[in-house]
Amino acid sequence: MKDPGKQIEEQAKELFDGSVEKLDAATLSRLNQGRHRALEELRRPGVVHLGRFAPAAGVLAVAFVAAIVMRGPPNIDAGVNPVTATDFEMLLEADSLEMLEDLEFYSLLDAVDAEANGNVG
């Protein structure tokens, strides 16, 4: 004898499939239109597929935060100016992103400047 639960599943599936087959032409046409609207999304210029850039953006963000953490808090006593909003704007400009790779170099420059100012003062 068949398991009653299994029987319910099979009969439900059969009825459901029958109702799918019976969908009328007007409904099918509207589904077709909806599908084409969805496919147009793929062709729309300016649609940025974030999924493609998400890993690169993630790595960049982590590197940026790590660089700031490694650099530590600004040493105001040594005469180095704290990082200002303008510095961040410069760093975040699209064509200045390569600066992120040279943060260590710029930190060194800051340190050298501070040392020079200290010597002069």
Place this chain on the structure above:
Amino acid sequence: MSACAGVFVVSCTREQSTGAMALQREQQLNRFLTEVERRALRIAEISVRDRDEALDLVQEAMIKLARNYAERPEGEWTPLFYRILQNGIRDWHRRQKVRNRVMVWFGRGTSTEDDYDPAANAPDPAGRSPEAQLQSSEAMQRLEVSVHALPNRQREAFMLRTFEGLDVAGTAVAMGCSEGSVKTHYSRAVHTLRDKLGDHWQ
């Protein structure tokens, strides 16, 4: 000069290759949506009991899939699509609750439950007699009412497993819960339906 020409050729080849890949992806997505759209519509329709609303929900899910997940591997599309659709259905139910509360406040009820007629008057593609069609459509109507009456999560689990044929893992992704929860919801749904429909279907 020849270096410039070389760069131009490489650039053109790369563009052609990207265009071909985009076209291929579009064809894959078209095939996928064509395959899934009718079942998705009926699943949405059983959930919200309104064909127009169900059509809107399915279209919205198709657009969101194309916009956000077209780049994902094809094998992931089915659970992702149903996850979007189920979220849409849940939002729809929330909006309906709010709307009904407002309508009750202003003294107007909704009559969608009474007006709904799930049996379409289309000719039977299987060529069954009117009596057989009537029996089948009555059985489907009973099934729809019973599935609709299930608690939301049980209804989702039952429809995704039985109607769409997703496995437990795929259903868990579509429902945004653990596989254990899917098994529990599904088992409870089958028991409830067996109790409700058993007498008619034995």
